[in-house]
Amino acid sequence: MFFNVLVKIFKKKRIFVIMKINKSTVLFFACLMLSLSAFSQKDHLSSQAGEANFGIGFGLPYGGVGLHIGTNVAKGLNLFGGVGYQIADIGYNLGITKDFESKNMAQFYLSGMIGTNAAIKIDGLPQSSKTYFGPSLGAGIKLNSHRKEGNFWDMGIIVPVRSSAYQNDLDGLKQDPRITGLTEPWPVLLVFAYNFNL
Numbered sequence: 137m138f139f140n141v142l143v144k145i146f147k148k149k150r151i152f153v154i155m156k157i158n159k160s161t162v163l164f165f166a167c168l169m170l171s172l173s174a175f176s177q178k179d180h181l182s183s184q185a186g187e188a189n190f191g192i193g194f195g196l197p198y199g200g201v202g203l204h205i206g207t208n209v210a211k212g213l214n215l216f217g218g219v220g221y222q223i224a225d226i227g228y229n230l231g232i233t234k235d236f237e238s239k240n241m242a243q244f245y246l247s248g249m250i251g252t253n254a255a256i257k258i259d260g261l262p263q264s265s266k267t268y269f270g271p272s273l274g275a276g277i278k279l280n281s282h283r284k285e286g287n288f289w290d291m292g293i294i295v296p297v298r299s300s301a302y303q304n305d306l307d308g309l310k311q312d313p314r315i316t317g318l319t320e321p322w323p324v325l326l327v328f329a330y331n332f333n334l
Contacts, residue, residue, distance in 0.1 A: 180243060181286035181333060182278060183212045183235050189286070193329020194220075196253055196272050196294045200227040204329065212236065218251075224265040227252035235278055245292070247274040253296035256305060258315060268302040276327055286333025294325040 181187060191204040198204045202220015209215055214233040221227065231249025238244070254268040276292020298321070309315050 180238075180241075180278075180280045180288075182280055182288045182331070183237070183243065184208060185211045187286060188334040189214075189288075189331040190334055191290060191329045191331035193290065193327070195290075195292070195327030195329065196227075196229050196251070196296065196325060197231065197233075197247065197249060197274070197290075197327060198329055199229060199252065200255075202227070204331070206233070206331075216249075222252055222255040222267055224255040224257040225267045227255070227267060229253075229272070231272075241280045241282065243278045243280065245276055245278055247276070247292070247294075248272070249274070253294075254298045254302045254321065256302070256309065258309065258318075261314070264305075264309065266305065268299050270297050270299045270302075272296040272325075274327065284333070288331050290327060290329040290331055292327040294327060295323065296325060 182189060185208050188205070188207040191198065191206075192202075193204070194201045197216060197218045199218040199220025200222035202218060204216055204218040206214045206216030212235045214235070215231075216233060217228070217230050219226065219228045229249040229251030231247055231251075233245050233247040235243045235245035248271065250271045251269065252267045253270045253272045256264055256266050258264040272294050274292050274294040276290060279289040279291070281287040306321075309318055
């Protein structure tokens with residue numbers, strides 16, 4: 137309707153051909169933008185329901201330094217388990233990740249897990265070596281692969297909620313005169329890993 141009115145107005149000024157080209161051009165670009173928009177909103181394979189992944193890396197979702205396996209129970213919702221080596225013993229975690237849709241290859245995610253989230257190891261005092269259990273919360277970015285659909289890099293941060301047992305043991309070690317140079321644990325832990333689509 138709008139274009140027909142413009143055509144009638146400009147016909148008198150002999151610009152009819154230009155208007156027809158512009159109308160076609162506008163329609164072409166509108167269709168192109170709609171198709172590109174639909175294409176860019178396509179789900180990443182790593183987020184689709186029913187897909188599974190296997191990863192190797194470090195961070196609590198990987199049990200410390202270790203392995204991770206997950207399955208998408210719904211679009212953007214991944215249940216996972218990880219097992220690996222923490223400084224004192226075997227570490228493990230079970231959890232859930234919610235990733236958010238993105239038009240880009242990078243996707244933001246939030247995660248929550250329960251399992252090994254702290255460890256103490258003192259050289260020369262093997263009786264003090266111990267791992268501790270508790271919840272942890274995290275956030276990060278999945279960088280989906282251009283080369284292999286479904287594969288992705290996992291980079292994030294984790295905030296462990298450390299148990300009172302851990303804090304009590306740590307405080308006791310600080311009072312032990314045999315121990316020097318005890319370092320405080322980091323309040324935020326890092327995650328860095330690569331995951332393969334299964």
